[in-house]
Amino acid sequence: MTKLVYTPEELLASHPFAEYHMAAGHKLHGGFDPQGSYVPPRSLHRIPAIAAWQSEVERKGWKLIDCSADLLKMGNYPSPEQQWFLLENGLELTMWNSLTIAGVIEGRGALLASFPAPDFQSIIVEDISAMCIGHLNKGLLVAHGWDEGGNPQTDIGAHNKMWFAARDALFGAGAYGRAEVPESITRPESGRLMPQIPPEHEQYLLLLMNLTMIEVRAEATFRFNETVVKNPDAFKSNRKGANLAADLIDRIRMDENIHVASLRVMLSEFRELTIKTVDGGTVRGKDMFDRLWAPMIAYHTGEAFEFSRNQTRESLKRQILALPGGDNLFAKFDSLEHRALAAE
Ligand SMILES: [Fe+2]
Ligand SMILES: [Fe+2]
Structure with missing residues (x-):
């Protein structure tokens, strides 16, 4: 029988790596197999576990929600053409800053490891102990948080430092200084959206939904870089450094694929389960979830994208206008914007 119940120790276990992961002077998570291929951290049992839970969803005829890059309408701002233009005009600082910001924002994900989810079994009728959603506090959240911001008990860098390593591989460590980092990128709170369930469960579900869309949007960042x-x-x-940066970005993507896969399975499970309401009744998960999921996708691919595009454009504008001939440069820069997501 397929194994569907895992201990935290299993979900946090890594492969026996043939080689540890070092890049651009940073000690990083994950490692390499004997053939030299990158293997994500804590994935020895986590990858087969998520695959097994997903197979169960499919076996039961439940629907798996779409969490693919097809949800994205927009590419990245700036466009690759705009970024090349900035590099040609000596504004490599802008790319340094964006890679630094990517690392700092990823590092914030470490919080996932510090705050356990509320007990979802208490609001779900069916037994979830053999499901993905039943493993949130059994290693999945800790593994996810440590993938983003590192295990604080070790000095091994996670996605935070993998972006810094990509940056250092491109420009050299310490080439520029710190960057100004924007605040939270999750959807602003808008009052109770699922009053049928306790507020802590609602908040956590919204967190998981936001997180899923942030992970999906990261694909546009990977493709751009x-x-x-x-x-x-x-x-x-520095083609050697550029190729190392490309490898690092692909390793981050491999790790993120595990996050997207687990979030997709747990949200898909939630949709199909029977939820106990605070007034003593029950409701189908999908009756709560579907109403909120479409606006969540629309927010992340629309309003949130435009907000960060405008913020970035203003910051780049200031930097470009400070150059000799800045007005002309900025007009040219603007003309190189294009909005479609680059094909894979
Ligand atoms: Fe990440
Ligand atoms: Fe992630």
Whole structure:
């Protein structure tokens, strides 16, 4: 029988790596197998566990929600063409800053490891002990948080430092200083949205939904950075560093795929389960979830995208206008914007 129940120790266990992961002077999580392929951290049992829970969802004829990059309408701002233009005009600081910001924002994800989820079994009629959603506090959240911001008991860097390593591989460690980092990127709170369940469960579900969309949106960032650094005309004097940066970004993507897969399975499970309401009744998960999921996707691919695009554009505008001939440069920069998501 397929194994569906795991201990926290199992979900946090890593493969026996043939080689540890070091890059651009940073000690990083994950490692390499004997063939030299990257293996994400804490994935020895986590990957097969998520696959097994997903198979159960499919076996029961339940629907798996779409968490693919197809949800994204927009690419990245700036576009690769805009970024190359900035690099050609000596504004590599803008890319340094965006990689620093990516690392700092990823690091905030470590919080997931520190705050347990509320007990979802208490609001769900069916037994969830053999489901993905039943493992939130049995290693899944801790593994996820440590993937983003590192295990505080160790000095091994996670996604935070993997972005810093990509940055250092491109520009050299310490080439520029610290960056100004924007505040939270989750959807602002808007009062109770699921009054049928306790507020702590509602908040946690919204967190998981926001997190899913943030993880999906990260794919646009990966594609943008890969396109920028893989161009043989960019970073001409440092192709080795550019290739290492591309490898690091792909390793982050491999780790993130595990996050998206687990969030997708647990939200899909929630949709199909019977939820106990605070007034003593029951409701189908999908009756609560579906109403909120479409607006959540629309928010992240619309309003949130525009907000961060406008913020970034203002910051870049200030930097470009400070250059000689800044007005002309900025007009050219603006003309290179395009909004479609680059194909894979
Ligand atoms: Fe991450
Ligand atoms: Fe993630």
